[in-house]
Structure formats: structure tokens, C-alpha cells
Amino acid sequence: LTMLILYCLVSFQRQCPTILSKDISKSYNVSVADLDIFSSIYFYAYGAMQLFAGLFADIIEPSYLAGISQIIASIGSFICGFSKTILIGSIGRFLVGIGTSFTYIPACRMNANWFGLQYYSFLTGIFMIGSAIGSILAQSVTAFLLDYMEWRIIFYLFGGISFFFSILTLIFVKGSPSKLGYKEVNHEME
DSSP states (O other), X not given: OHHHHHHHHHHHHHXXXXXXXXXXXXXXXXXXXXXXXXXXXXXXXXXXXXXXXXXXXXXXXXXXXXXXXXXXXXXXXXXXXHOOSHHHHHHHHHHHXXXXXXXXXXXXXXXXHHSOGGXXXXXXXXXHHHHHHHHHHHHHHHHHXXXXXXXXXHHHHHHHHHHHHHXXXXXXXXXXXXXXXXXXXXXXXX
């Protein structure tokens, strides 16, 4: 469940700046059009890290990889919140992109380790639903919260939520049954 929530937060982190763009541009004293680098640098970092996500999920404990990378995303979110310039904000978004990029593949790896392969496509579908929910919440929840708090607080809030679930993942989630002394579910993956 914590991995699903983290993946929901990935979509949330990806989408929420679109709702906050007017407020962010006002704080940075730039036009909304000039926020292109702030928004797009997330995708550059995320895309570049996808080249390594599968490899790292195979050689590093997947729950540790996801938990630590989401802590990096949390730090990036906090940097976005306290940033006063578009440069510092973009560095924060870059860290968010790096941090969120190592969530889905480790989750897939853990699903394959813990559940029979006949359930793999069903579990992948559940994660896709989680992604869609994160995108929907990014729009609706962010717009709702923006009526009651400054955009910076929203970055702090979701950075804190991401950090909390990252810690839960690091403490309670194990990437493989063998880490807890159980037999592997899918022997062909040993």
C-alpha cells in the first residue's frame, strides 16, 4: 500500500505545478511562459533516470531504492517551497524528477517478487489506477488547497507526505519474500 501511495504521489508531483503556475510566476517575478524550465526540468530528470531504474531495481533492494529516491523527491519539494528564484525552484524540480523516477519500476519488481506472475498484469493495472488518481488529485486537491494556503505550503505539505511514506517504506516494506525468510513465490525469477 505504501508503494501505491508513493506512486500516486509521483503523478501528483508531476502535475501540481500546472495549477500553481500563476502564483509561482508571481513569486518568482517572471511570466507564466517563463516557467517552462521549472516545469520541464522535472521531465528531463525523470526521463534520464528511467534508463537506470530497471538496473538499479535488480541490484538494489527495491524498497530501499524507492524509499530513498522519494526522500530525494521530498527534499526537492521542500527546495521548491522555500525557493525565491526560478533557478533554485528548478533545482528543486530537478531533484523531484530524479526522486520520483525510481518508484514505478521498483514497485513492479516487488509485485513480481511477492505475487504469482499470473497476478502481475492485475497489479500493474492497480498501479496505473493509482497514477490516474494522483493526477486527478493533483488538479482538484491543489486547486482546493490553493484557496486556503500559499503555494509554498502546498509544496511543503506534499513533500512532508512523501517523506512520511518514504520512511514507512524503508521500515516496513521488503522487496522480496526471501528477505523475511520466506520462499520465493516465482522460482523462475531466482
